[in-house]
Amino acid sequence: MKPLLKLLFLVGIALPLQRSTSAEDAVSKTERISLWANHAPVGGGEFEEADATITVHRAAKPNGAAMVICPGGGYGGLVVGAEGHGIAKWLNGHGVTGVVLEYRLPKGRAFVPLLDAQRALRTTRARAVEWGIDPKRIGIIGFSAGGHLASTAGTHFDLGDPKASDAISRVSCRPDFMVLVYPVVSMGPQGHSGSRNNLLGKDAKQELADLFSNEKQTNAQTPPAFLAHAGDDKVVPPAHSSMFRDALRANGVEVHYLELPSGGHGLNGYKGPMWDAWQTQSLEWLAKLKFIPAADAAGQK
Secondary structure, eight states, X not given: OOHHHHHHHHXXXXXXXXXXXXXXXXXXXXXXXXXXXXXXXEETTEEESOOOEEEEEEOSSOOSOEEEEXXXXXXXXXXXXXXXXXXXXXXXXXXXXXXXXXXXXXXXXTTHHHXXXXXXXXXXXXXXXXXXXXXXXXXXXXXXXXXXXXXXXXXXXXXOOTTOSSTGGGSOOOOSOEEEESOOOOOSXXXXXXHHHHHHOTTOOHHHHHHTOGGGSOXXXXXXXXXXXXXXXXXXXXXXXXXXXXXXXXXXXXXXXXXXXXXXXXXXXXXXXXXXXXXXXXHHHHHXXXXXXXXXXXXXX
């Protein structure tokens, strides 16, 4: 072992498992972390030999905010590039720590992705001091089915189990805010059939569908939300976002809905004016709510 590496190992400094190589984010640090150590819960007190991971992208000039990132993929895959690590790098440019969640695919086990998202939020909050994060400024962002997972985490949360032997389990999994981009929200008649079947199974009971129809699960403690959806989205209709907006407003929760005139699902392949619009306006919204400094909404130099 080289002398410098040996010194870092002895003093307990964690070395990043990955490092970015582009000029844009060469000074940002990334670290990949196991959430369950290959002993992951599936619900009902049962476990499996499987894992979920987070990749922490730390900004060169962090402002204390962080976001757990939930890529889409219809609960049948994960779009970890454009809707994962690409989002983390964008957030880093605005001082926000990006935490990319590679959640387990449910295969009809409805609680599996939610358990992973909750664990990601708890882990980020538990290690907030170490990562330079304010534990009261940890949000969640999701795209398509990842938007469903993010809105599920925002409507199904707890403040931690104070009696748990595991320190992370004692920490709250409530996100402080949500950013939902062309999200699946409902598992009802207007729901996305592929996401619904992958998450709940093809013969899901109505009670389970209602539980994961997040427009039905809001209350006054639901965190504030920013939503963006194209009016011409044929894959996941914008009614998902408008229903969630209406439910949040009915409970007195701060919400901003940006209905984009075009772009379809994926907003023209993650580029162009519609993609830029939600990014710009979501940052302005975060600054308005004081989750990030106003100066960082415009980007860091």
